[in-house]
Amino acid sequence: MNTLVPAIGFGIVTASILAVAGVGFTLQFGVTNILNLAYGDIMTAAAFVAYLVTGAGFSVWLALAAGAAFGSVFSILLNRFLYTPFVRRGTRLFGMIIVTIAVSLILQNSLLAVFGASFFSLQMPRPASVHIAGMVFTTAQLAIIGIAIVAMLLIHLLLRYTKLGKAMRATATDPELARNCGIATDRVIDLAWAISGALCGLAGVILVMNVTSFTDTTGAQFLIPIIAVAVLGGIGQPYGAMLGALVIGIASELAAAVISPDYKNVVAFVILVIVLLARPQGILSEIATRKEVAA
């Protein structure tokens, strides 16, 4: 029991990071219909932006904002100047997946070329530790949990109570019908890239806030649990992704405590396989099933 309670604490932290990253990933895919495998590398790039900001002596909060802003702007530009032109040119699904993975490689290796093969860490004030119900958190980890909760609440409010959220959900369900109903789907898609990009950047920064050091492949490695979260929740389902993040975050940290830290990602993978076998449309999805039939 002694190792399990702190492991749940770590699990909550991991789940928070996964929730931010997973919701961004799934929203991007659901609304824009582009499977962006460069997502993890944009997270890494945002982490490097935060690294530069904190290195210049600014606070972590500013670094978070800078990372989110970078992710947002980069995602919009990527979509505007690369993905959309390819789609317009008639590149099909297979082609688009390869385009995104090409971007992933280019981005990852550009970071490697610029920053070098080394370990980096954010300059942060020495964190104090806080005990809550047998779990130990650093102040940075508490901040991560807080950021995730606020981000999830904002996404919830956006999707449920704003016109934009409604338009996004409509576009995700059926883009043609949405367009015919007078929704400016192009603008909605741009905004979806902006929002999911911001979540991506934010996730990149909080990911490296939680580790002692990061490299150019940190984000790409994190793509495994992100994909597991997205599939578990049902692709394109932000609420599913939130639930998925909680399951995978806690399960993988428990596995790390009980078996070995090397098995964190393996557990995420095993859950992914089980979901694919038992319920390929994800745990929370009605839209996805209908989409599958129509696809």
Add this chain to the structure above:
Amino acid sequence: MSVAWQFYISTVLVYLGVDVMACWGLNLQFGVAGLVNFAFIIFQAAGAYTAAVLTLGPATKGGFQQYLGGAHWPFPLPILAAGVVGGLLAVLVGSFAIRRLRRDYEAMVMLVVSLIATSIATNQVGLVNGPNGLALVPKPLATMVNLTPIGYQWLFVGITAVICLCVYWLVHIVTSSPLGRTLRAIRDNEQAAAALGKNVTGLRMLAFVLGGVIAGVSGAILVEFISAWSPGSWLYPETFVYFTAVIVGGSGNNLGVMVGALLVPVAFLEATRFVPQFGPPGFIDALQWIIVGVLALVFLWFWPRGVIPERRRRFPPTAQSEARQPLPSTRTGR
């Protein structure tokens, strides 16, 4: 020709053979059957490890490398076993990845499989010696034939060429048969193929397994030649090099894919060997990957069908189809 050049050229030829085989295998999956197999490299790796372990002999306790199930099998057997293991791994991966899922799910799952396989092989040191990998794999037939190192090199080129021909024969049979036609139909319009009563999942699985077998064999030849294999040689971006080769050459066309293998993994990556090193360590490597990525993007933009595009297949009209032809006026513009 000086000995050094002979050595270099024979080495490049073996690499070319391995890459051509691998590209044919990937083309069967991606170009013909439309499977976006981002885990392709793990099938090559599985074949390589199998062949290495089966030639190395049992691991000695406390030896410098630890692995499972070593044996001293004579020459062609480890390569055949590698093919079998590649195929079995494909059955295993396919059993959960190739189902009636949306294709994007499939691609994602494959990528994850590739990343996970690397992490397992690296962390499970007892399996295939972890991050250090296997080394000192004995060269096949080296003790039996009495050849100079150069002579042996050319012998190996011959072996590779023979196996290459066998693989070509296999992929040619598949792609030019009704089976190949069905696979292309599934790639182009799955619903229509299913509506015509084709077993879509089963046939895609078949292509996946065949590709896995070929990948395994290619890995076996590579490891028997270079005598070493470690997780560093099969990270997921390596799959991307093969994808780029298939796209550059002309996906769906065996001949085109061969040209692609000659252009991308061999000519292009060998050429950078002669570029003087500059920048910090790892800089050239990073640059190489960036250029491979850009190459893929450029080809997808300008020549998505590759250097030698897939042949547009035409079938002579039969009496039946003649009767069903639409009016001539609607056929213009094709």
